[in-house]
Amino acid sequence: MIGFYVFLIFDRINQIRMLFRDIAGQNIVKEQLLRSVKEGRIGHAQLFAGGEGSGSLLLALAYAQYLNCLSPLADDSCGVCSSCVKAAKLVHPDIHFVFPVIKKEGSKNTPVSDDYIKEYRELLLEHKYFSAQQWFAAISDGRKSGLIYADESSVILRKLSLKNFEAKYKVMIIWLPERMNDTGANKLLKILEEPPASTVFLLVSENPQLLLSTILSRTQLVNIPPIDTDSLTKALSARFDMPESSTRVAARLAKGNYVKAVQNLDATKEQSGFFDMFAMLMRSCYSRKIFDIIKWVEIVAPLTRDKTKAFIDYSIGMLRESYIYNFKQPELVYLTPAEEGFVSKFAVFINDKNIEPMTEGLQLAYAHIEQNGNARIVLFDMAIKMVSMFKA
Numbered sequence: 001m002i003g004f005y006v007f008l009i010f011d012r013i014n015q016i017r018m019l020f021r022d023i024a025g026q027n028i029v030k031e032q033l034l035r036s037v038k039e040g041r042i043g044h045a046q047l048f049a050g051g052e053g054s055g056s057l058l059l060a061l062a063y064a065q066y067l068n069c070l071s072p073l074a075d076d077s078c079g080v081c082s083s084c085v086k087a088a089k090l091v092h093p094d095i096h097f098v099f100p101v102i103k104k105e106g107s108k109n110t111p112v113s114d115d116y117i118k119e120y121r122e123l124l125l126e127h128k129y130f131s132a133q134q135w136f137a138a139i140s141d142g143r144k145s146g147l148i149y150a151d152e153s154s155v156i157l158r159k160l161s162l163k164n165f166e167a168k169y170k171v172m173i174i175w176l177p178e179r180m181n182d183t184g185a186n187k188l189l190k191i192l193e194e195p196p197a198s199t200v201f202l203l204v205s206e207n208p209q210l211l212l213s214t215i216l217s218r219t220q221l222v223n224i225p226p227i228d229t230d231s232l233t234k235a236l237s238a239r240f241d242m243p244e245s246s247t248r249v250a251a252r253l254a255k256g257n258y259v260k261a262v263q264n265l266d267a268t269k270e271q272s273g274f275f276d277m278f279a280m281l282m283r284s285c286y287s288r289k290i291f292d293i294i295k296w297v298e299i300v301a302p303l304t305r306d307k308t309k310a311f312i313d314y315s316i317g318m319l320r321e322s323y324i325y326n327f328k329q330p331e332l333v334y335l336t337p338a339e340e341g342f343v344s345k346f347a348v349f350i351n352d353k354n355i356e357p358m359t360e361g362l363q364l365a366y367a368h369i370e371q372n373g374n375a376r377i378v379l380f381d382m383a384i385k386m387v388s389m390f391k392a
């Protein structure tokens, strides 16, 4: 969670925009949505089904903006008309938001989305992509999960009974409808089936299998796949000041999840320095240079306990990647170019006999560091044992 905020330091996006072209990848979905508008086939209740970090909520927002744009282009909203400006700031009077919320400690009333709309706008405008967990952490201590309470359905019905303020379409964007309880969901059924004229429901779900079958049968499915790796890499490179080699690895490991990719980039930053420390340890151990091992201990021992543990985790991962490298299955190896350069030469030293004892040695050191062991002694002891394992 901390990384989520630290990362903002080199985050380049700050303009307020919610256009199709600002969304990473998803060209097929975008075309499908645009075509439905051009052909006048706009479903009254659509289910945007896509996993975390797929951009499903952003697609719903861009679609809602496009539906109401006063001078739409062939492939996107104009971005400058009065409707677009309000939509982009998430303050359009006919584009409504429903999302899970958390009951305040000691409060008698169950909350509704409007109670948290300010926080929701802030998170969405600032990060664009975020997970349910990140949203819950933004409005609580991060230990509770949110719900869409039954009272929300009454609010929705009331809002939809009002005349459109100015727009062609009144749009109700319900994020994570699977977090709505059955009472609330049942109250919505009738209006989902026969919504008032020019009303569009966009249900943005990460787990559509958890929705009531009666809700599912009343919605038209818009399937949103994970973001393809190239588009995700491009989006990360445009947004963050990091080398393309890092954004590509982060994107590949994230398997199309933008939120995960940003977390991976955070970890990459946190791990800068780990690679050099790992390479130094391995070189000193297999060349049996005790003085180099002592120098290595002097570099690693002063780190904080958490950082040392993260480094040991990283080292276990690197050993595993080196071992796998021997089987020439490059699709299983997730490394930066520098790491891969090292591993390609180092892998021959890692085999069936030593991969396990080496990993166990690192795990033991991890446990001792966690139990407040003296870092110098623990690390030196671990490294000396490793020297003999290279001969195995």
Ligand SMILES: [Zn+2]
Pocket: 068, 069, 070, 071, 072, 077, 078, 079, 080, 081, 082, 083, 084
């Ligand atoms: Zn416009």
